[in-house]
Amino acid sequence: MVLLAVLTAVFVLLGLWQVQRMGWKHALIAKVDARIHAAPVSLPGEGGIAAAGQGGLDYLRVRLAGTYLAPATALVRASSERGLGYWAMTPLRLDDGRTIWVNRGFLPAGTALGAARASVPGGPVSVIGLLRSSEPGGSMLQSNRPADDRWYSRDVAALSRARGAGQTLPLFVDSQAEQSGEPGRAPQPAAGLTTVHFPDNHLSYALTWFAMALLSVFGIWLAWRRGNATPA
Structure with a gap:
């Protein structure tokens, strides 16, 4: 007994x-739901990002303004509601001088890196999207292989080193909408495919x-x- x-x-x-x-x-689900449906806000300063800690700003809806660094674009393996393909990741040099990676959206399997770079708008752009935490190392099944330009997760620190993008913020943005006066010359990635599931x-x-x-x-x-x- x-x-x-x-x-x-x-x-x-x-x-x-x-x-x-x-x-x-x-409580977490309610907070995230409120964030993703809220009006976009300015990107927090570096002090605010540091104070929030890992994951503290996830899914915060933000508005960005800057210029894309198109040559640094990378393709990261992705599985979405549209099937297998890639996330088109491009760093954005913000008007305040900082740089943050933007997941511009989904491109289908078979898309060449050159086509992804050609899709990047030139000149000033504005982006609305959701803040996300970096995904270091790779996926559960495969590790990133920077030397081979094989990416299985959106590891912004590794992407920055591999692409020579300099110091970037430890977050990235899942683009929902993008505006530019100089559209890209290739088919655009499908934005707004962030999956929120807990x-x-x-x-x-x-x-x-x-x-x-x-x-x-x-x-x-x-x-x-x-x-x-x-x-x-």
């Missing part, structure tokens, strides 16, 4: 932990742990009943 009592306590604690996680997850299975996990706790209590009751049964 002692073991069952310990297990009961453990299962209850795990269930309560999942309830707490559910509350945190629902797994929310905490309620089912909590119910599972609480059910295990109830079974343990039932086991304790059976053990107590057998121990106190009157011999025939």
